[in-house]
Amino acid sequence: GQQLNQSPQSMFIQEGEDVSMNCTSSSIFNTWLWYKQDPGEGPVLLIALYKAGELTSNGRLTAQFGITRKDSFLNISASIPSDVGIYFCALSNDYKLSFGAGTTVTVRA
């Protein structure tokens, strides 16, 4: 699979905070995807990006496809408790996906 570096590995959120995470790849790709996995469930697609520089929103989530086509960012605005879970970036290579290691989001006590 492709080398994907996702950071941070984990983060704590407080309700109302804005948080962000990012992914970088070793190669250029045409499609970046962001998935979320709730505990005990399979991943669900949040946002798909198909063009360098593209900025796409899905509710409080915003993702950007980097100009270099080697990176992507996901921002969550005004966090709420149900934002906890694992967020994965993924690259599409033809019809196969390569996933990053994930960012685990936890609510700060």
Next chain:
Amino acid sequence: NAGVTQTPKFRILKIGQSMTLQCTQDMNHNYMYWYRQDPGMGLKLIYYSVGAGITDKGEVPNGYNVSRSTTEDFPLRLELAAPSQTSVYFCASSPGRGRAASTDTQYFGPGTRLTVL
């Protein structure tokens, strides 16, 4: 539509035992996939299929086998279970080429948690 269903949800195997993880989708998708998820490692592709009768290896196929006799079903077979196969297994499907929805939208099942002791 039930989407992608997987059975069983949980299973404990002894070393050397065999089992089949079942996966069924009712969305008439051409493409189906099997992934394994280990803690902190993301999802790794085991096998995939682009249509009935066609399967191919992914990134981590060793120790597994698959078959695709129908569009709906894509079972994953473990012949000689080993502790290294302890993981959560996810099946997914996507529409495939020439469909209205992007092939990048993969729909995942709820997973099978397998422990090999």
